[in-house]
Each structure stands twice: as structure tokens, then as C-alpha cells.
Amino acid sequence: MSESTSKTGAKSVQIALTGYDLINSPRLNKGTAFSDQERDLFELHGLLPPHVGTLDEQVDRRLNALEQESTPFTKYSFLRDLQDTNETLFYALLVRNIEKMLPLVYTPTVGEGCQRFSEIWRRPRGVFLSHPNKERIAQILGHPRYDGVKCIVVSDGERILGLGDQGAGGMGIPIGKMALYTALGGLHPERCLPILLDVGTDNDDLLKSPIYIGWRHHRVRGQEYDDFVDAFVQNVKKRWPHVLLQWEDFAGSNAARFLERYHDQLCTFNDDIQGTAAVATATLISAINVTGVTLEQQKIVMVGFGSAGIGITNLLAQFMQDRGVSQQEARKRFYGVDRYGLVTEKTKDLRPEQRVYARAEQEVQSWRQTSGEISLLDVIRRVQPSVLIGVSGQGGVFTEQVVREMAKHSRRPVIFPLSNPTDRSEATPQDLMNWTEGRALVGTGTAFPPVKIGGREEHIAQTNNSYIFPGLALGIVASKARLVTDTMIKAAAQELVRHLPTQKDKQASLLPPISDARSLAALIGRAVGKQAIQDGQAQVDGEAALEREVQGNIWEPIYAPYERKQEASRKSA
Template sequence: MSPAAHAAARALLADPLTNKGTAFTEAERDMLGLHGLLPPHVGTLDSQIERRQRALAGMPDDFHRYSFLRELQDSNEILFHAMVQRDLPAMLPLVYTPTVGEGCERFSEIWRRPRGLFLSWPNRQRIAEILGDPALDRVKVIVVSDGERILGLGDQGAGGMGIPIGKLALYTACAGIHPSEVLPILLDVGTDNAARREDPLYVGWRHPRIRGAEYDAFVDDFVTAVADRFPGVLLQWEDFAGHNARKLLDRYRDRLLSFNDDIQGTAATAVGTLLSAISRAGAPLGEQRIVLFGAGAAGCGIADMLVQALQAEGLDEAQARQRIWAVDRDGLILSDMTGLSDGQRAYARDIAETDGWTRTSQGESTCSIPSPTSTRPY
């Protein structure tokens, strides 16, 4: 074999999209020059899965199983996805939530091989160049995060890349999208998590988060480059902080196909459950009074979809909004409260609507609500 042929054989095995491990047949090994690079035994996919399942079972805890599976994904995607699809109930909690949370916290500790793209603030002038890689020509789905609000763990910086990687593994396992057609992206604009910045193993940009107009311009450059490079792509916004999540979805949903499952996916699940419940109860949705407990980005997304469902039953938008009472950590959302998001403001009640209300707390006497001029929660 020529040096070029030897290099091609090694590259084939090094690429997780083309490596099949011991499953290469004798004919394939002859043609591709793989003899000697692989053990002589020709395995089947079933035997490969059994070997990895035995290794997985011997791991001391779920984090080590998560790390093992991430390494398998980075070396042999055929085997990784076959193993996940073989037993979804057992594998999904290891590939994604809840185990991915610790995977994000310890991302720098277990990072081994490139997967997806890190678009960092220092490289903001190179976004289009980075996306221009021919290896990305088949991309149809992008999941992007800036790592600021990872699950319930807060700001994980570059460690947030574990979320797009894990979510796209579900796109393949559950929706059958080819691994070459998905792209995880982390927008690394720094982190306000001092423990991450000070960790000598941290792989991200060691700088406090870029915010404000500079952040908005960075994201806009990213979206513009994505729209130019992948005009038909689905762009999923994942685990952005509440003050950015709704704003970014609203800003870009008409520029390219956008989706935020924390807002829209949660809403679809919640509203679908409510519709199912009232169909069993035999009470129309339009006759319901709905208390929304939690009015962050996800809660307001649920409320928006409920408004659409109520409008479908014949109510106008104002009537539909009147059916919803939004409660957040500061209590019922009122129009005179400060610091409301646009989403919360749409469901804020006028203080006059609470005239005559009282509140009780177990073991305490009844007391009056604050005066109409107060912005304190109650």
C-alpha cells in the first residue's frame, strides 16, 4: 500500500462517522487496507453492542457510564446510536437528563475529541469561516446554547456544550436524523461562574460573560452566518437564560426556522396534557380559569399557547388572556411591578382586580393585600 492509502485507512478508523470497528467485513478490509489495524475477528453489530453493554454494566456510577458513552460516540457513531436505540428507556437517562447535568459540570475534565463547534467571542470575526467547513455540508439541524442556564445548574460556560451534544443524540435516536446532518454549537461568550473560570482544566474562554449590545451583535453575526451557510436549517435555541431565550426566539423566528424547546416544547406538552384532561372531564377549555404557577420563559410560552387554544374555541385574544392568572416567585404578576419581561407583562393583572382580596398563611391571621401603589409581592 502507498503512504496515502495507509493514511486513508487510519483516517477511516479515526472518523466516528465511518468507523465500524470489528464489524468491517473481510472484503472491506481488503479493499480499504484495514488488515493489521483491526483484530482479525469479524464482529457483528450485536456482538459489539454486547461487548459495550458488559463494559457499561461494570462502571461504578452513571457519570462514568455517561463518559464512556460520550467516548464511544466520538469513536464509533454507528455502534453508539445502535446501542442507544436498542434500549431507549435505559440509555436516554445516561445520554441526556439527568446524567448530562454532571456531564456539563465536568465537561472540561472529560473532553477528549472535537465534536461540534465552539464559536467564541475572541473568534467572532471567523464565524463564517468556521461554518464554511465542507464537512458540514449535510447539516440540517443545529442545536445551539450559550451555556448560561444549563438545566437547574446555572452558568456552565463552555461545559454547556454537553446539552447540544446530548439533545442531538436524541434527534438521531428518536427521529432517525443522520449524525452527519446534526451540528451542536456552543456560543462561548465567557462565563460568570468563577469556579469554572478558575479551574485549570476549563476549556472555555476565561472571561466574564459578554452582555448587552456586544452580546446581541455577536448572536446576530452568528444567525446571519448560519442563514447564509444553511438556509434551510432548523436552529434550536437551548438553555439560554430567561432574559435572552424569549427575546432571541422572537427576534429570529422569521429569519430562519427557529425552535426553543424550553418555551415551545414545554408549552406543547403542557397544553396537550390540559386538553386531554378537560376532554375527559367534559368541560370546554373556554370555561376554565387557569393559574400559571411559574412565569419565566417556559411559563409564558405555555400561556401563549393556551391563548392560541382559547382563540381556537372562539375567544378573542383579550378574552383569552383574561382566563390566565400568572404567578411567579414574587406572587401574582401585577401591571405595576417593576422588572417584568415582555412575556410577563402580557399576563400582568391590574391591581384594581385584586380589590378586597385577602391572604392567609397557615398559623397566621388574615391580612390585607398591599396598597395599590405598592410593588411588593404578596
């Protein structure tokens, strides 16, 4: 496939495929929108109904068919089939209806999509690298079909959202993320490659299932697992020296380890750690615009003190330091709570990244109950925080008692239950509003319907990483960054902050409408690219060159005219 410019100035694409081969190529298929001339050139007469339609008509028809589906999962399955049939139509449908489509192609519906991945898998998409194929990684990735890849999202399926180990079904996450790289970030689908590292699963239900499509083996762990991941990374570096590699939904300890190990070896980031941190930080600043209490004055309780919780905490602490607070003082504003309660110097299995936020035993000794632990409710009573953030994956952990206790001491409590899917959310927005008499400022990690307060409905901001990672990826690709720096992540958050509705209206939603996400991604991409230039990581010559790359990397889902390659056989497959 190659591009040329016709006599009329329109860009056309030269195609070698004909007949069934062309129609069965998701990236090239136009369905009924193939013109009469194209049907002549590519031997399509008889394979298509006679009507010659338009992309607009197809979008309307597919939207109507989608709305006939009765459940979110069947709609998810419908859209996956469409993506595997006609990518241009799929993305046109997404881009034009992003508010309707986002909850269907990603959270919360993608969770069920991963759980039921084996029953809806039909056509190849992305790459499955299974442990038994360790020696074939170079061969698999070396196929010419992957020559144009610029960005990869990889998962091993062990910690899918709040659902745990989904094995090979975890591929639904890289596929969903890559779809948003294109729909929101504008990156051409040919540049995006979802990858699943199949190292087995410890989910017995999957291992017993007769339809499970993954490697039927308990998870490989320890050095053998690390060696497999390293073999993957080294082959990626060799195959694509300048590719962007995003880690997604690895178990918390592995997520942090791999980011630390590889962040200075290739251009890489972890969206669960860094993307979540960026959007949570921007959303908290939006809430602060409403409350008027400065960031450095906040007392923040973080429930779920693994890689995601630490990532949010670190970025917020950095923003505090940017406002003149010392590192030590900034760290004192945070109270981490994990499965053993408040994180203290005596917490079991305390990790180095947690230790810097651990409370001194002398400070909290009197807080302990007879069990020896300090519960979330104990922390709320003692600390009287202004902000409560949850990334625990534990549905309902923000109980009525906890929330009402917090509301006693804060006029406008800021509460972000960020875990997803819906049943793993720490609380529902409606309950939070009921328990705080409508005073809470709420951001959620998954989509919820509007809440009812005093006879009116109020939209709840979805603190969704999709505000950040598509633009972050666009900026990295456009700047041809060698590495992803912490300041590039911060630049993404700062750009989102500049466009918060609460900058102008305290009654507005905490975040812009998700329908603005595509235009926001371009702005974030430019900000990230400029930061990459400042950090000495970019491989473009200045901001003018960066702008050309940004524009050149934004693909619009429209049908280009096709021309037949002269050397192509006229014999249809």
C-alpha cells in the same frame, strides 16, 4: 464519502480513508464489524482483533459494559466516548434501548455532564465559537466537513436546565439535543451540528478551575454580546440558507428576544419556549381526558413566568381560543407567579409579554400580605386552581402546604413540576401523591422512578420535550420550510394529542411510552410538514413529495458495506 448501489442491490459507501484514519472516524468506524474484505481493502489487518463481529453483537457487548458502570454520570461519560468512537453503534444502542438511554444521554444526567464537561472532554464534537474568534466565524463554519449540515442546535451556556451558567460546558446540551434529533427524529448525524457560543462565564468556580476548557473571561453583555450573536446568525444564513436553527438554554430574556428578532429571518425555533409549550399542552389535554373538565374551564397557575412559562401559557390560551373562547377570556384563566409573587399590574420589571396576563390591582388588592407580595400559597387559596405548572427552576417550591391546599378544592388536581434536573424539580412525584392521597395527575420535566400508592407502583409521565422537537425538526427539514410558524408548533402538539393513551383509557399513562418516540417523531414530522405546506412555507411540491422527503431523511443505524474509492491512496495514514 459517497454512496453507490452494488450488483446485489445493497447500498454501499465509497470511502477514501484507510487504516487508522478510517478507524478514528466516528461516522465511518465499524470496529470489529469490518468484514474480511473490507480489512483487505482498507488496510485494517493487524489494527483490529481477528474476530469479525456484527452490530448486534457489538450492541449487546456495549450494553453489558454500560451496565457495569456504577453511576449515571459514568454511564453518560461512557456513552459520550462511544459516540466519539463509533456513531453507528452509539445510535443503534440508543434506538434499541431508548427508555434506558434517554435519561443518560439527556435529562437528568446531561445536567451533571455539563457541570463536569471539562473533565470528560476528549475529542472534537460540534463547533465552539468563542468571542475572540468573532472575525473567524465564516472561516470556521466554512469548512467542507459541514457542507451537509441541515440543522443546528446552539446555546451560549448561560441557563443550562435549572443549573444556571455553565459556560463552555453548556455544549453538553446541543450535543445531547442533536443526539436525539438522530435517535428519535432519524436525521443523519452528518446533518446535525451542535454549536456553543462561548462569550465567557460568570460562574466563578469555572473561571478558577484549572481544567476549565472555555474562554476564561466574564460574560460579554450588552451591545457587544448582541453583535456577536448577530454575526453568528448572519454567517449561518450565508453558509446554509435553508438550515434549521434551534436556540437552546439561553437566559430567559435573551431567549425571547432572539426568537422575536430572528423568527422571520431564517428557519428557527426555541425548544425551551415552543417545544416545552407543545408537550405541556398535550400532557394537560391528556389529564383533561381523565378529569372530564374541559380546557376552557381550567384555572391554571403558572409558577415561573419567564420565557418558558409564557410559551406554555400562550399555546394553552390559543388552544382555548380554538374551542370558542375569546382571547380576553382565555387570558383570564391564567395566574402567573414569578420571584415577586403573583404577576400584577404593579409587578416590578413587568415585561410586555407578561403584561397581557397581569392581574388587575383592583382584583387582587385584598389578597396582599403585609410584605406587599402575593405568594403562591395566597394564590392557591384565593384562586382554587385545577392546574399547577412549574417551570421555575426552584426545587421544592411546590410545598406540602401549597399542594394540600390545592387538593382541598380539586378532586383530581393536575400538577406538573417541569423543571430539571431532578434537584430543581418543584416537587417529587412521590411527595405529590402522598400529599394528595394519590389523587394528583402528575407530569414531570425529568425522569423519576415509579411512585408507590397503596401498595402498588405507578409510572409517572415525563413531560419531556423529546416527544416534540425531533419530529418537529424532521418535519421542518423534510418540508424544506422557509420559516417555523406558530401553527407548525401547534400541529406538533395536536399530533401528539391524537396518540395520547388517555384517549382510549382513563387509567393509562398521560403520555405514550418513550419507546414509541421514534415512531411518534415520524408522525409529528408528517403533520408539521403538512402544516408547512398549508402555511405556504414549504419548498416541496405537495404531500407526496413531502412523504418522499420524510422517508429519505430517516436514517437507520446499520452498517453499510464499504468500497474503496479508486482515487484514494493505498498508503495508510
